[in-house]
Amino acid sequence: MVASSTETDGPQTAKAEENGGDKDIYAQLEEIAASTSECVRVVIRIRPLNEREQNTLPCLEVGDGGRNILVNDQGNNKKFTFDSIFPIDGKQEDVFRNVAKPIIDSCLAGYNGTIFAYGQTGSGKTFTMQGPEESIQAQSGDIRQLRGIMPRVFEYIFDSIRKEREEKGATVDYVVKCAYLQVYNETITDLLTPSQHNLNIREDTLKGVYVEDLTEEIVKHPEDCYRVLRKGVANRTVSATSMNQESSRSHGVFTVIIERKEEKPDNLVSKRVSRLNLVDLAGSERQKLAKTSGQTLKEASNINRSLSVLGYVIMALVDASNGKERHINYRDSKLTFLLKDSLGGNAKTCMVATVSPSDLNLGETISTLKFAQRAKYIRNKAYVNEETTGSLVQLQAEVRRLQDFVRQLLAERENWATSKPAAEQERNPNELVQLMKENESDNNLDEDKSYVDERSSRDSSFIHSNMEDTEELSKLLACAEQRQREIADEKRYIEALLIESQNENKKRKANFELLETSWKNLAERISAMEGNELAHSLTLSNTSEQYNQPSSDSILEQEEAATRRLSETFDKLADVLQTMHNENKHMKEQLEQKDALLYNLQTETKTKDVHKEQNNKEVNSSFLAIHGDSPVLNRLRKKIADSQESSGFQKKELVDESQLDYRELAQVEFLKERLAELLQIEAKQGENMQKLNAEKAALEKSVEKLKAEVNFLTEELQAEKENAQLLREQFAERERNTEQSKDESTQMEEKIQHLQSKVRSLQTYRVQLQRLVDQQSEEIKSLRMRAQNAWDELIHARQDFESQERLRSDRLEKLFAELAKHQRQEAGRNDQKAAAYAIKEQMKQNLQTISNGKEANNIPPLEPLMNKALDFLLKQASQPKIASS
Numbered sequence: 001m002v003a004s005s006t007e008t009d010g011p012q013t014a015k016a017e018e019n020g021g022d023k024d025i026y027a028q029l030e031e032i033a034a035s036t037s038e039c040v041r042v043v044i045r046i047r048p049l050n051e052r053e054q055n056t057l058p059c060l061e062v063g064d065g066g067r068n069i070l071v072n073d074q075g076n077n078k079k080f081t082f083d084s085i086f087p088i089d090g091k092q093e094d095v096f097r098n099v100a101k102p103i104i105d106s107c108l109a110g111y112n113g114t115i116f117a118y119g120q121t122g123s124g125k126t127f128t129m130q131g132p133e134e135s136i137q138a139q140s141g142d143i144r145q146l147r148g149i150m151p152r153v154f155e156y157i158f159d160s161i162r163k164e165r166e167e168k169g170a171t172v173d174y175v176v177k178c179a180y181l182q183v184y185n186e187t188i189t190d191l192l193t194p195s196q197h198n199l200n201i202r203e204d205t206l207k208g209v210y211v212e213d214l215t216e217e218i219v220k221h222p223e224d225c226y227r228v229l230r231k232g233v234a235n236r237t238v239s240a241t242s243m244n245q246e247s248s249r250s251h252g253v254f255t256v257i258i259e260r261k262e263e264k265p266d267n268l269v270s271k272r273v274s275r276l277n278l279v280d281l282a283g284s285e286r287q288k289l290a291k292t293s294g295q296t297l298k299e300a301s302n303i304n305r306s307l308s309v310l311g312y313v314i315m316a317l318v319d320a321s322n323g324k325e326r327h328i329n330y331r332d333s334k335l336t337f338l339l340k341d342s343l344g345g346n347a348k349t350c351m352v353a354t355v356s357p358s359d360l361n362l363g364e365t366i367s368t369l370k371f372a373q374r375a376k377y378i379r380n381k382a383y384v385n386e387e388t389t390g391s392l393v394q395l396q397a398e399v400r401r402l403q404d405f406v407r408q409l410l411a412e413r414e415n416w417a418t419s420k421p422a423a424e425q426e427r428n429p430n431e432l433v434q435l436m437k438e439n440e441s442d443n444n445l446d447e448d449k450s451y452v453d454e455r456s457s458r459d460s461s462f463i464h465s466n467m468e469d470t471e472e473l474s475k476l477l478a479c480a481e482q483r484q485r486e487i488a489d490e491k492r493y494i495e496a497l498l499i500e501s502q503n504e505n506k507k508r509k510a511n512f513e514l515l516e517t518s519w520k521n522l523a524e525r526i527s528a529m530e531g532n533e534l535a536h537s538l539t540l541s542n543t544s545e546q547y548n549q550p551s552s553d554s555i556l557e558q559e560e561a562a563t564r565r566l567s568e569t570f571d572k573l574a575d576v577l578q579t580m581h582n583e584n585k586h587m588k589e590q591l592e593q594k595d596a597l598l599y600n601l602q603t604e605t606k607t608k609d610v611h612k613e614q615n616n617k618e619v620n621s622s623f624l625a626i627h628g629d630s631p632v633l634n635r636l637r638k639k640i641a642d643s644q645e646s647s648g649f650q651k652k653e654l655v656d657e658s659q660l661d662y663r664e665l666a667q668v669e670f671l672k673e674r675l676a677e678l679l680q681i682e683a684k685q686g687e688n689m690q691k692l693n694a695e696k697a698a699l700e701k702s703v704e705k706l707k708a709e710v711n712f713l714t715e716e717l718q719a720e721k722e723n724a725q726l727l728r729e730q731f732a733e734r735e736r737n738t739e740q741s742k743d744e745s746t747q748m749e750e751k752i753q754h755l756q757s758k759v760r761s762l763q764t765y766r767v768q769l770q771r772l773v774d775q776q777s778e779e780i781k782s783l784r785m786r787a788q789n790a791w792d793e794l795i796h797a798r799q800d801f802e803s804q805e806r807l808r809s810d811r812l813e814k815l816f817a818e819l820a821k822h823q824r825q826e827a828g829r830n831d832q833k834a835a836a837y838a839i840k841e842q843m844k845q846n847l848q849t850i851s852n853g854k855e856a857n858n859i860p861p862l863e864p865l866m867n868k869a870l871d872f873l874l875k876q877a878s879q880p881k882i883a884s885s
């Protein structure tokens with residue numbers, strides 16, 4: 001179901017065995033080379049639709065091969081490629097095998113590892129990393145299948161350790177520790193000791209990045225780890241938002257520290273310490289969608305800010321891995337500082353980006369995928385964290401080797417020192433004293449000898465005092481050289497600072513320009529929107545006036561209100577951007593000032609350098625005056641030589657010419673002269689000494705001055721550094737604000753696009769409506785004509801009708817008269833009828849009387865005859881007379 005670009009089993013365990021230490025140095029180097037610079041693995045996990053999304057459309061499709069994902073963005077398909085993609089029905093077990101197993105294998109082999117889940121709030125990060133809480137310790141049933149990466153990691157680690165112990169016995173020893181922390185509102189809390197709040201992050205060359213005073217609990221079984229995890233989960237900050245009933249409001253970092261010690265056959269002990277970070281980041285969320293407020297809103301903005309910094313760090317890392325010179329601001333947020341080793345450092349890292357499949361979250365899904373795509377290009381440099389120690393004998397051998405090495409270095413330094421120019425050696429004052437002593441020992445005359453001894457001792461003391469001065473001067477020189485070096489260092493530092501500040505400035509300028517362009521674009525869009533709004537409202541009001549459509553009225557009202565709201569929001573946004581623009585301008589000016597200040601400092605340092613140079617030259621010349629070709633000393637040397645020569649010559653003369661008295665006199669004269677000369681020299685040397693002392697005092701003063709200047713410069717630099725830091729922080733804050741504004745403007749853009757599409761559909765609808773109305777007005781026209789005709793016809797018909805009506809009423813009147821007449825007749829007939837009935841009755845009675853008498857008189861019955869007559873009468877009476885009228 002899931003395609004993967006990496007092998008999930010086997011090779012790491014093999015590597016673990018290889019690292020046992022049997023390899024030679026070249027193999028280790030090869031392994032280091034192979035292990036360096038490895039890209040971060042990135043996988044995508046799509047969660048099933050939740051209740052809120054049941055009636056929405058899917059916007060994601062996993063492409064062929066299971067490594068591509070297609071996003072349907074309003075009809076446009078965008079394609080992203082990752083190391084693996086887990087579809088909606090992806091199993092927890094598959095995720096563990098593909099994502100976590102290779103990393104744990106690396107950790108067991110001594111590498112650091114990190115797995116982190118990134119994604120929109122409610123997209124399944126906690127589900128992936130941890131699983132439902134009740135599943136963590138589940139021993140059986142369906143719920144056990146829902147365990148996330150963390151519980152499975154614990155089981156796998158202890159299983160692997162058990163297997164290795166079975167194989168290697170007591171030579172291998174493991175200590176496993178767990179720590180759990182959260183970063184909530186930029187504060188680190190120890191989830192295992194929640195009273196430990198606001199902890200500090202530290203960095204160490206050996207340990208890497210770590211949290212000071214964080215509780216590390218030793219764990220011996222997976223059950224211990226479950227307990228630690230549950231304890232931390234209970235202390236983690238979680239609240240309900242509209243997007244997720246149990247939304248993590250903090251970034252959670254669960255660390256497993258694996259310490260492995262192995263005793264090797266040659267008495268060496270190898271020790272590896274690796275750290276596995278399991279990171280469940282807080283979810284990114286659009287505040288409007290998440291409908292957060294109050295504390296939850298503050299949390300959300302902190303979450304978004306730290307995730308933005310994470311985004312910048314990733315962008316910088318990607319640039320850096322593309323060979324660009326970028327400074328990675330890990331320290332801009334606690335999260336990025338904590339993840340420093342995991343992003344671009346000493347760790348093997350895998351990122352699981354979780355997404356929702358619904359088009360309801362399309363914007364967030366696209367931004368998650370883009371983020372994940374960038375992370376793919378980060379290159380990490382992981383290495384095995386191994387340290388080997390040996391027995392005392394081996395350690396002593398190592399110490400000896402190091403001592404030899406140090407000796408060799410010292411000898412090299414000595415060689416270098418002795419290979420100084422010969423002129424420098426000649427200037428050694430001790431040698432000069434020696435030379436003079438040798439000269440003196442050659443003198444045969446006692447007086448001369450005593451005199452020379454005396455002078456020699458005087459000269460020697462002079463030279464000794466010169467030597468002391470020379471030593472002082474050498475010290476001074478060394479001090480000056482040291483100062484020079486310090487100043488050069490400072491100069492280099494200032495230059496680096498200047499370059500950094502220039503780069504920062506460039507960056508800021510670029511951002512500033514970007515901001516300006518986006519601001520301009522936005523302003524244009526706002527004015528375009530305003531224009532559209534006007535045009536839109538005009539057309540819509542026309543439409544509503546012309547056709548008086550109640551349904552389109554309400555749509556228009558809604559549209560107008562939405563446009564008004566949008567325009568208001570845009571106004572506010574424009575204000576915010578204007579303020580930001582002004583602030584950025586101000587910052588730019590400040591930066592320019594700082595640049596100018598730095599430039600001045602640099603120039604000052606250069607001037608100081610020149611002064612230093614001059615001072616040094618002066619000191620050197622003084623040095624030369626003492627040791628080098630000093631005319632006074634040369635003359636002194638010459639005089640001594642001459643006196644020796646002349647005393648030799650006079651001795652010869654004394655022997656040859658036997659003029660002792662004269663020679664003695666001459667000798668005395670000569671010695672007198674020489675004494676005067678030497679006294680003169682001594683006086684001159686005294687003057688020289690005074691001069692040198694004055695020079696020394698001046699030099700000391702200038703050194704003091706320089707020291708003060710250097711101190712001042714250091715303070716200035718410190719202040720500059722602080723200012724730069726402050727500016728950096730302000731800029732980061734500004735960038736974060738810009739990011740937020742960008743988010744808002746993206747939302748606005750989406751709204752605008754939505755509105756524009758609505759306007760477009762409304763325009764189409766209006767055109768259709770116009771056509772319909774045109775048709776209808778044509779029809780109305782023809783109808784009107786037809787109605788006119790009909791009206792005319794109606795008037796005719798009415799006139800006809802009225803005349804006919806009149807005729808009819810006449811006839812009716814007549815008829816009514818006839819009817820009255822008939823009624824009258826009828827009444828008469830009824831009277832007749834009643835009379836006839838009365839007659840009939842009378843007759844009946846009469847007849848009865850008659851019949852009574854007939855029987856007696858035998859008269860034929862008259863009744864039938866009477867009935868006949870009566871019937872005839874009745875018939876006559878009941879016949880209608882009106883028919884004739």
Ligand SMILES: Nc1ncnc2c1ncn2[C@@H]1O[C@H](COP(=O)(O)OP(=O)(O)OP(=O)(O)O)[C@@H](O)[C@H]1O
Nearest residue numbers: 047121122123124125126127244246247248282283
């Ligand atoms: N792959 C999945 N399969 C089944 N249910 C899932 C899946 N992913 C997430 N869910 C469910 O979705 C809901 C939200 O998931 P979860 O809490 O893991 O999100 P989240 O990304 O950690 O959110 P947030 O960090 O913002 O709080 C939970 O009820 C979870 O059980």
